[in-house]
Amino acid sequence: GAGVSQSPSNKVTEKGKDVELRCDPISGHTALYWYRQRLGQGLEFLIYFQGNSAPDKSGLPSDRFSAERTGESVSTLTIQRTQQEDSAVYLCASSLLAVNTGELFFGEGSRLTVL
Amino acid sequence: AQSVTQLGSHVSVSEGALVLLRCNYSSSVPPYLFWYVQYPNQGLQLLLKYTTGATLVKGINGFEAEFKKSETSFHLTKPSAHMSDAAEYFCAVSRSSSNTGKLIFGQGTTLQVKP
Numbered sequence: 001g002a003g004v005s006q007s008p009s010n011k012v013t014e015k016g017k018d019v020e021l022r023c024d025p026i027s028g029h030t031a032l033y034w035y036r037q038r039l040g041q042g043l044e045f046l047i048y049f050q051g052n053s054a055p056d057k058s059g060l061p062s063d064r065f066s067a068e069r070t071g072e073s074v075s076t077l078t079i080q081r082t083q084q085e086d087s088a089v090y091l092c093a094s095s096l097l098a099v100n101t102g103e104l105f106f107g108e109g110s111r112l113t114v115l
Numbered sequence: 116a117q118s119v120t121q122l123g124s125h126v127s128v129s130e131g132a133l134v135l136l137r138c139n140y141s142s143s144v145p146p147y148l149f150w151y152v153q154y155p156n157q158g159l160q161l162l163l164k165y166t167t168g169a170t171l172v173k174g175i176n177g178f179e180a181e182f183k184k185s186e187t188s189f190h191l192t193k194p195s196a197h198m199s200d201a202a203e204y205f206c207a208v209s210r211s212s213s214n215t216g217k218l219i220f221g222q223g224t225t226l227q228v229k230p
Binding site for chain 1: 119121124151156157158159160161164205207217218219220221222223
């Protein structure tokens with residue numbers, strides 16, 4: 001597709017289960033970002049990938065969170081042993097280059113609900 | 116560290132009235148500043164940005180914002196609101212000296228436009 005694609009769009013899970021969220025960036029975009037948006041709050045940076053460089057994981061809230069990216073394509077965000085506070089919309093964004101001009105292209109997000 | 120504060124989580128205006136959404140930032144280095152908009156059931160999209168040069172920047176759909184260093188502000192305005200402007204608006208900052216596009220977002224302001 002032409003835009004950033006995320007799946008699933010909605011996920012309901014039980015506390016303690018693991019979940020995987022997928023992001024397909026725009027073709028050719030070398031940089032990929034994951035953000036989290038809790039209800040009533042702004043976007044919280046989680047992790048950033050740029051090409052073959054080591055990812056910037058500085059925003060991951062705990063070791064239950066991890067993410068992988070295959071080359072310059074698909075990324076998967078994994079949350080292990082989910083907790084209720086993990087409930088949020090997880091947003092993926094990509095950009096053509098790792099430049100700081102901020103033109104990120106966002107997907108519609110994956111809404112995670114942990115019961 | 117950088118931060119963004121959006122004053123007012125919810126702003127309501129009448130159709131045809133002035134739109135003013137406030138954003139103040141904190142940055143120890145010259146910032147790059149952005150406004151993103153999120154329409155219902157859509158991903159975030161870039162509305163406008165300030166990097167260098169002219170401090171008054173124009174974006175899509177008649178919006179503009181002015182970078183005021185002395186006030187550490189980047190307020191978003193539109194002379195005449197339209198019903199289609201109803202959305203959530205996010206102000207964001209990145210480091211001009213950074214080699215990544217990592218953005219720090221504000222908490223967002225929901226704009227309601229009344230007929």
